Every structure is written in structure tokens, then in C-alpha cells.
Amino acid sequence: MSRILYFLVLNPLSHLPLSILYGFSTVLYWVLYKMIGYRTEVVRNNLERSFPDWSRKEVEQTMDAFYQHFFDIIVESVRGFSMPKEEYLRRNTFLNPEVVQQYYDSGQSIMLVTGHYNNWELPSACFNFQVPHRGVAVYKRLGNAFMDGKLYTSRTRFGLKLIEKGNSSWFMNPEPGTYAYIFLSDQSPTAAKRVYWTSFLNQETAVFTGVETISKRHKMPVFFMEVKKVKRGFYEVEFVLLEAHPEQTSRGEIMEKYTRHLEGLIREEPSKWLWTHKRWKRKRNKAV
Numbered sequence: 001m002s003r004i005l006y007f008l009v010l011n012p013l014s015h016l017p018l019s020i021l022y023g024f025s026t027v028l029y030w031v032l033y034k035m036i037g038y039r040t041e042v043v044r045n046n047l048e049r050s051f052p053d054w055s056r057k058e059v060e061q062t063m064d065a066f067y068q069h070f071f072d073i074i075v076e077s078v079r080g081f082s083m084p085k086e087e088y089l090r091r092n093t094f095l096n097p098e099v100v101q102q103y104y105d106s107g108q109s110i111m112l113v114t115g116h117y118n119n120w121e122l123p124s125a126c127f128n129f130q131v132p133h134r135g136v137a138v139y140k141r142l143g144n145a146f147m148d149g150k151l152y153t154s155r156t157r158f159g160l161k162l163i164e165k166g167n168s169s170w171f172m173n174p175e176p177g178t179y180a181y182i183f184l185s186d187q188s189p190t191a192a193k194r195v196y197w198t199s200f201l202n203q204e205t206a207v208f209t210g211v212e213t214i215s216k217r218h219k220m221p222v223f224f225m226e227v228k229k230v231k232r233g234f235y236e237v238e239f240v241l242l243e244a245h246p247e248q249t250s251r252g253e254i255m256e257k258y259t260r261h262l263e264g265l266i267r268e269e270p271s272k273w274l275w276t277h278k279r280w281k282r283k284r285n286k287a288v
Contacts, residue, residue: 002146010150014081018233021075028074033067043067043275050201051270065271069229076233077121081154088126088158093230095238097131100180103221104132109179111215111246112239114225115186115262116274121155123227123237124182128159130237133180136161136170138210140187171214182225183211185255186262188281196252197284200259201266206282212254215246222246222254224261229272 013021032038043066047059054062103110110133114120127135137155139162142148156162161179163170171181185208189195195206215222224240242257243249266273 002144006147006150010078011081013075014078014083016079018076018079021079022072022232025068025071025075028071029067032071039276042278046275046279047270049203049280050266052202062270063275066273066275069271070274070276072232073119073121076119080121080125081150083122085126085129085158088122089129091234092123092126092130093234093236094123094130095236097239099239099241100223101132104178107178109133109174109177109181109218109220111211111220111222112180112182112225113185113211113222113242113258114182114227115184115265116277117186117262117265118227118229118272119235120184120227123225123235125155125160126158127180127182131180133178134159134161135182136163136179137182138163138165138184140165171218181214181220183208185211185258186279187277188279190282195282196255198252198256198259200263203280204284205259205280206284207255207259209252209255211258212246212249212252215243215254216249219245219247222258224258226261226265229269 013024033040040063043063044059047054047062051058100110124135124137137160139155141164142151152162187208189206189208194209196209196212198205198207200207211222214220221241222243224242226238226240228236228238230236240261242261243254246254
């Protein structure tokens with residue numbers, strides 16, 4: 001079924017311009033959100049707990065804006081299967097690559113941490129065209145092997161290297177080179193993972209500590225890779241230094257800086273975060 005979906009639907013659609021694909025985004029908005037109510041209970045619950053002072057109208061308005069953005073992200077990712085290099089560069093502008101140039105010149109790898117905010121797929125795919133370091137992104141393998149392979153090919157066709165989540169051997173003995181490691185650190189950790197507990201959007205939240213552990217071990221400066229939406233289909237990326245000397249920080253300090261920065265972005269534009277995922281599944285009394 002996944003092969004049929006890809007070859008008869010996704011691949012042909014990926015060759016269409018985004019101006020047409022946004023029409024499909026509108027259809028998905030009306031059918032999956034307005035008619036079927038895809039994950040509306042999850043989204044509403046997440047928003048109400050994150051913004052307890054909001055009125056019902058504010059929650060509903062944010063949900064409406066979120067789903068319009070969410071389905072745009074989906075069709076933009078579909079377009080990514082066939083999007084040419086020139087279009088990637090036109091749609092994704094890296095504002096300050098010079099701030100990481102000094103680390104590249106000295107042969108030092110860096111850590112880039114971000115979240116499911118705005119579009120995280122398109123800027124990562126064309127990362128190597130605009131930044132001196134070679135991009136290495138940590139990803140979670142899909143359960144469907146065929147679709148996982150197609151996404152892998154799409155994400156890596158311009159040189160981005162993918163490391164499967166949990167593959168600690170790469171970070172213990174990386175291949176020779178100067179890398180920018182890209183982590184999306186706003187997922188909900190499983191019970192088997194060691195975490196740092198903090199407050200995030202008015203809720204007690206478990207945060208992955210992998211970024212902190214790896215950056216300390218290899219003395220890699222940590223940047224937030226901030227993606228902002230300029231207009232439909234166009235994004236700007238800015239590197240914000242969170243910590244220049246991670247090896248000198250105390251436990252949780254880097255993750256606090258990351259969490260506070262992401263939280264600030266979400267509060268600024270709530271509709272641009274991925275509210276459909278169950279971020280707060282893990283409770284403190286289940287911590288290991």
C-alpha cells in the first residue's frame with residue numbers, strides 16, 4: 001500500500017509547484033481538520049494546558065491557524081521529494097552562517113539544537129549548501145521500511161548525513177570531519193531515557209539530555225537553530241549561541257537555555273509549533 005501511495009500520489013504531487021500544492025493543503029485543512037477532526041482533542045488539550053489563561057476563542061483561533069500551517073508543512077515536505085537545489089536555496093535563507101565559520105576554520109564541530117517549530121525539514125535538507133560544516137541530523141526511523149527509505153533519500157540527496165536515534169557509537173567515534181550535529185530535542189522521551197526535568201509551557205516536562213552530554217564530551221559550542229517563517233513557503237534560519245563552553249556548565253544548564261529559547265518562540269507565535277504530538281506523555285513518577 002505504501003508503494004502505491006508513493007508512486008501514484010506522493011511522487012507525482014512532488015513535481016507540482018507549491019502554488020498548486022497549497023490548494024491540496026487547503027483541502028486537507030477542510031477534510032482532516034474541519035470534517036474529521038484529526039487529533040483535535042490532543043491539540044486542544046495541549047493548548048489549554050500550555051496557556052491556562054486563554055479564553056476558548058483564543059484556543060480555537062490558534063488551533064485554526066495551527067492546522068493551516070500544519071498542512072502547509074505536509075505539502076512542503078511532499079514537494080521536498082523533487083524540489084531542485086535552486087528552489088531550496090530560494091526558499092531557505094541562512095542569515096548568519098559567519099557566526100559558525102570561526103569554528104569550522106579551527107576544525108571544531110558544533111551542536112545545533114532546534115524543535116518542531118515552523119519547518120524543520122526544508123532548511124535541514126539544504127543545510128550543506130549554506131553552512132561550512134557538514135550537517136549531521138539525528139532522526140527516528142519510521143515503522144514502514146519503504147516510506148522510511150524514501151524519506152531518507154529525500155532528506156540526504158543534498159549531502160545531509162542522517163544518524164539513527166540511539167546510535168551512540170557515531171558520537172563516540174565519529175568519522176573524520178567537521179560537523180554540525182542537528183538535534184530536534186522537543187519530543188517526549190521514553191521511560192528508558194535519562195532526562196532533565198524542567199517547566200515548559202506551564203507543565204512539568206522531561207527533556208532529553210543527549211545534546212548536553214555529547215556537547216560536553218566533545219567540547220562543542222551549542223547553538224539554537226532558529227527557523228522563522230517569512231511568508232508561505234519561505235523561511236529564514238538564524239544561529240543563536242546558547243553556550244560556547246558546555247564543558248564548564250552544570251547539569252541541566254544547557255537544556256534550560258534551550259527550553260527557555262524554544263518556549264519564547266512558541267509564545268511569540270503559538271500556531272507554528274507541532275501541537276499534534278503528545279509531548280507530555282512522560283510523568284515524573286515514571287522517571288528512571
